[in-house]
Amino acid sequence: MSLQNTLGRYHVAAQEDRSAVRTKIAIPAQLRASGARAFQTVVNDLSLSGFSATAITRMHPGSVCWLTLPGLESLQAEVVWWENNLCGCAFTNLLSPIVHDNILARYRDGNPGV
DSSP states (O other), X not given: OOXXXXXXXXXXXXXXXXXXXXXXXXXXXXXXXXXSOOEEEXXXXXXXXXXXXXXXXXXXXXXXXXXXXXTSOOEEEEEEEEETTEEEEEESSOOOHHHHHHHHHHHGGGOOOO
């Protein structure tokens, strides 16, 4: 399968996921834009295809970034939008449904995930 077909399938899946309800949540994390230092953030919502988070500095749409959630390796994403210190990002690879559900279980209902 070509890279173009793979990217096309990802974008279709991401758009389908966008029509699903994103889970509102508050997860402390780190966010790092390409070429910059990581900063503390809070993930405000999470889906299989992406997230929104606070961003203390301007994040430029199209730029690459990495999200580090507690206990997980950094997840590569692309900035889709930035507005009023919030950014929305699409994961480079869809999040595994099992990982997604485990994250939500850890942080749902104000649980600090400890």
